[in-house]
Amino acid sequence: MNDPLFPVNDPRIRGEDRLAALKDLERENPGMVKKTGEINNHIHTIYSFSPYTPCMAALKARNAGLEAAGSVDHDSIAAAEEMIAACAVLNIGGCVGFEVRASFKTGPDGKPGPFAGRKLNNPDSAGLVYMTVQGIPRPAIPLVRDFLKPLQEERIRRTRAMTDSANGLFREAGLPCLDFEEDILNRSKAAEGGGITERHLLAAMAEKLIQTDGKGPGLAEKLKTRFGLEPSPKIAGLLGEGANPHYLFDLIGVLKSGLLRRIFIQPGEKECIPAEKVTEFARSIGAIPAYAYLGDVGESPTGDKQAEKFEDAYIEELFDELARRGYQAVTYMPPRNTREQLLRLQRLCGERGFMEISGVDINSSRQSFNCPEVLLSEFRHLTDTTWALIAHERLASVNPHLGLFSQANPLAAKPLEERLARYAAEGRALDLRRPEESAADIGARLMKH
Numbered sequence: 001m002n003d004p005l006f007p008v009n010d011p012r013i014r015g016e017d018r019l020a021a022l023k024d025l026e027r028e029n030p031g032m033v034k035k036t037g038e039i040n041n042h043i044h045t046i047y048s049f050s051p052y053t054p055c056m057a058a059l060k061a062r063n064a065g066l067e068a069a070g071s072v073d074h075d076s077i078a079a080a081e082e083m084i085a086a087c088a089v090l091n092i093g094g095c096v097g098f099e100v101r102a103s104f105k106t107g108p109d110g111k112p113g114p115f116a117g118r119k120l121n122n123p124d125s126a127g128l129v130y131m132t133v134q135g136i137p138r139p140a141i142p143l144v145r146d147f148l149k150p151l152q153e154e155r156i157r158r159t160r161a162m163t164d165s166a167n168g169l170f171r172e173a174g175l176p177c178l179d180f181e182e183d184i185l186n187r188s189k190a191a192e193g194g195g196i197t198e199r200h201l202l203a204a205m206a207e208k209l210i211q212t213d214g215k216g217p218g219l220a221e222k223l224k225t226r227f228g229l230e231p232s233p234k235i236a237g238l239l240g241e242g243a244n245p246h247y248l249f250d251l252i253g254v255l256k257s258g259l260l261r262r263i264f265i266q267p268g269e270k271e272c273i274p275a276e277k278v279t280e281f282a283r284s285i286g287a288i289p290a291y292a293y294l295g296d297v298g299e300s301p302t303g304d305k306q307a308e309k310f311e312d313a314y315i316e317e318l319f320d321e322l323a324r325r326g327y328q329a330v331t332y333m334p335p336r337n338t339r340e341q342l343l344r345l346q347r348l349c350g351e352r353g354f355m356e357i358s359g360v361d362i363n364s365s366r367q368s369f370n371c372p373e374v375l376l377s378e379f380r381h382l383t384d385t386t387w388a389l390i391a392h393e394r395l396a397s398v399n400p401h402l403g404l405f406s407q408a409n410p411l412a413a414k415p416l417e418e419r420l421a422r423y424a425a426e427g428r429a430l431d432l433r434r435p436e437e438s439a440a441d442i443g444a445r446l447m448k449h
Contacts, residue, residue, distance in 0.1 A: 015082035018055040022089050025059075031090060036065035038371050039386040041072065041095060041134065042331065042359025045083070047194035048073035048099075049203070051249075051365045058086035058094065064369035068093030068386050070359060072132055075100055075152050075195030077144040080136065084435075091432050093390045097134040098144065099292070100151060101267065102275035104129055104321070115321065120311045121294035124264055128272050130292040132331050133282040134357055135389045137396040137403070138436070140285035145193060147281055152195055154271035159184065159196050165263035166205055173226040175212055178204050198260060199252060199363065205259075206251040215242040219251075229258040249364040279326030286396045286403040288389070290329035290357055291322050293345055295337045312341065319348050328405055329355035334373035334382070336360075343378065353416050355404070357389060358382035387427030388420045394430060394439035395423075395446070402443050410446055 043057045044050040052060060054071055057079075061069035069092060071083040080096040087094025104120065105127040107113040116127045136144060160180050167177040178184065183204040188196050213219045217240035223229040231239060231254050238250045282289035296309045311318050322330075330349050334342060349356050358379070360371050374382045388404065395402035402409060404423055411419050426446075431438035 018053050019085050022055045022086055026089055031062055033063055033065055035067050037375055038066050039068040039383050040066055040359050040371055041070035041357060041386055042361045043069055043071055044073055044363040045071050045079040047076045047078040047189050049197045049199035050363045054079040054082035055086045058090055060369050062090040062092050070095040072097045072099050073195055074197050075148050077141055078193035080141050088433050093432060095390050095393050096136055097132050099132045101128050101272045102131050102278045103272045104275055121292055125266055132290045132292055134288045134290055135393040136287045143285055151271055156196050158265055158267055159201055162201055162263050162265050202252045202255045205255055206248055215247055227259055246366040249366055276325045286400050288329050289327050290331040291327050293330055293332040295341045319352050323352055329357050331357040333360045334379050356385050384424040385420055388423035391423040391427035394435045395443050397436055398440045399443045
């Protein structure tokens with residue numbers, strides 16, 4: 001595929017090339033998409049694992065009717081500049097962040113913490129959590145790159161070791177082995193500051209299986225005979241369709257849910273640093289550290305998580321711990337949880353003074369960019385907090401005192417609910433085609449408040 005908006009493995013195609021193509025596309029066919037009012041702050045890009053460049057992610061979001069979109073990549077901020085610029089070209093709100101795994105294993109005294117042996121929101125590891133850092137001011141992006149670099153290096157080392165384990169399984173099954181550099185590292189965007197994830201390894205395994213067995217019903221049978229994997233009837237049916245455009249991602253989902261645990265190596269403390277170190281860094285650059293709520297899982301919307309219980313049984317104790325560790329927000333995905341789970345979550349956020357941030361993690365071509373749940377009355381406030389997040393990011397980019405949680409903010413004495421309402425209004429008032437110039441005008445007015 002030669003369109004530079006798409007993720008081709010050509011190092012000559014950079015973000016500026018994709019932005020130029022996007023501007024040409026918008027100039028020739030100006031988008032007249034009816035906006036739905038929906039938002040999504042958690043879209044993965046090619047800089048972690050996703051079929052979408054930042055430009056294409058923004059375009060898919062706009063074409064789905066979204067009013068705002070945000071990139072959040074694992075261990076990477078490499079999508080940020082392109083995502084911000086792409087959203088401006090498309091006249092939608094844009095925001096950026098990153099996602100990491102952090103440790104709750106020890107407390108401030110260095111002794112085991114209350115969650116050291118418990119699973120929280122991480123299906124693979126007890127005592128380790130997924131968290132996001134949202135609303136990163138643009139001048140802080142280079143600092144984020146430096147902060148993430150050693151974590152990326154540790155994850156590459158661990159993924160290389162997991163590749164050796166995967167090759168052990170492949171040898172037993174009589175399959176050709178993977179080459180880490182060629183099949184995994186080179187298919188990632190690590191050379192451009194992107195992160196490596198388990199999905200890169202699983203994608204390489206999936207492609208090797210497709211090369212060996214081809215697409216179709218025979219592949220599902222081979223998964224059973226070689227690895228003891230039995231996809232659900234629905235997924236087996238999808239794998240039986242050779243023309244299935246999402247074939248690779250469907251197969252990755254099967255491997256993630258059934259095979260990953262056999263090759264998974266637990267990350268160490270150099271890769272998953274204490275959560276308070278991440279929250280301290282986030283707050284030091286004027287960004288917002290957020291715990292990523294998972295909750296007890298029934299059917300996974302992405303098809304790669306098994307039904308399992310997570311943090312719901314001790315969520316109040318967990319929220320106390322989040323406050324102690326410096327979190328300022330909780331991010332969650334309305335399609336993933338029940339109404340009862342989320343209403344309880346909202347109550348706890350209100351009691352603890354946490355901002356609520358919504359987004360659905362997009363990392364597969366099969367997923368829809370739409371999230372109509374945010375338009376329901378009980379979740380409608382999440383569109384307001386998205387605009388508040390956008391205003392925070394743009395205003396803090398022109399003046400660090402205007403960060404939503406800055407003690408120097410002229411609204412700092414106001415309750416969080418009032419600050420969020422004011423920032424949501426300011427976010428909606430931004431000129432989205434020139435958001436930072438527009439933010440400078442709004443910021444000057446706020447500082448006179």
